[in-house]
Amino acid sequence: MxxxxxxxxxxxxxxxxxxxxxxxxxxxxxxxxxxxxxxxxxxxxxxxxxxxxxxxxxxxxxxxxxxxxxxxxxxxxxxxxxxxxxTERPEGVLRVNVPVSLGVLHLNGLMLAFMAQYPDIEVELILNDRFIDLTEENVDLALRLGGDLPPNAIARRIATAPRYLVAAPEYLQRHAPLHRPADLGKHEFLRFAWLSSGDTLDLSGPAGEKVSITTQGRYRTNSSLAIRDGVLQGAGLCITPAWLVSDLLDSGRLVRVLPDWSGPPHEAFLIYPERRYRPLRVRLLMEYLAERLPRLPGFTA
Incomplete structure (x- = not known):
């Protein structure tokens, strides 16, 4: 045997x-x-x-x-x-887990470029928004944004994403003007269904000022892509990480609301199983993402 x-x-x-x-x-x-x-x-x-x-x-x-x-x-x-x-060569299969929206909008392109650089490495990109057990699901590397870090794993912070209040110009033309955070309570707010903070919105403003606002809205979803599309269609406003809407802000299809105010930033972490040895292919991908992710629109180092 x-x-x-x-x-x-x-x-x-x-x-x-x-x-x-x-x-x-x-x-x-x-x-x-x-x-x-x-x-x-x-x-x-x-x-x-x-x-x-x-x-x-x-x-x-x-x-x-x-x-x-x-x-x-x-x-x-x-x-x-x-x-x-x-003599170890960059080859073999990499199982990578990332949030759905980040994967669709940004990570898919990065992974294809990484594979072009290392033709003997195969990548299985798994898109979901739940926190998984890396060992049980045999995942080599995960990328997580905010939230509690999983136990029995090692986390490496590689980037930060600011969070903005945004809306479509058409929505703002049809609704009451926004001059101060308190005005947000009068507007339709699109929220993530899984947020533990519920309808409470924490904002930071000029000179370190902080406020908590209770928002109201009839639409909640667990998909940030759906939030992005809803705001784009003029269904309301939302607070969102910059990477999710950077292209829409650049094109003018969305605009920042109360630009002096922002939400708590999201930190991006690479998460990997708690083991002493990591294959060369994993180490290469970690360094690649640590270098490339902060350079994406909507992220900073």
Missing amino acids: DSLKAMHCFVRAVELGSLSSAARELGSTQPTVSKLVAALEKQLGTRLLTRGTTGLTPTEQGKRFYERAKAVLEEYGEAVAEVRGL
């Missing part, structure tokens, strides 16, 4: 919650992975997994072996990398 292969199958089965998921990821079959795990259990003389209607669950012995096996596999990966040394 290939003990390292069996340990790898076991570890991924625990993390993914099923033998079939581990088999798909490893390019194998469920019976093959099942046999390897069974052989590992026989070698150890104890059951590592219990199979129930809701999936796999590690036994108490399995939980303890999982932690040791995971560490052994990481040590093995580091040893292999050290032997390869400078």
Whole structure:
């Protein structure tokens, strides 16, 4: 039996919650992975997994072996990398997770340019707005904007995005003028459905002045692309990171409202699993994004 292969199958089965998921990821079959795990259990003389209607669950012995096996596999990966040394080539598959809007508007182009620079690297770009477990979903690198940082991962801040109040000129022509933050309460506000702050809007203004405004609006969505389109159609105004609307501001299709006031900025972080060794392809992409993202419209270093 290939003990390292069996340990790898076991570890991924625990993390993914099923033998079939581990088999798909490893390019194998469920019976093959099942046999390897069974052989590992026989070698150890104890059951590592219990199979129930809701999936796999590690036994108490399995939980303890999982932690040791995971560490052994990481040590093995580091040893292999050290032997390869400078001969390591930029190749292999990168799984990258980014927010939907940022991916569609900006990251898609950056990733294609990165692949053109490194033709032996493959990229799987996963777009979603939820915070995922990088280890469970086998993600090499994630880009997150604001919010709480996930545990058991390492975060590197690479850029900041200011947040502006914006609206379409047509909307402003049809509604009451805006002279001060308090006037926002009279206007239709488009909000993100998942914001923990609800209808409260915190703003910073001249000379460090800060205010909190209660907004009102009939439209909420969990998609910043939908917010962008709604504001563009004149449905209301919103507060948005600059990168989401920089092109529309440049063209005049949207304008800043109360330009002396802005919301708390979004910080952009690269998030990666808590492991000591990162393949060359991951390190190259991290440096690439750390250099390129602050240069995108709507971001600063």
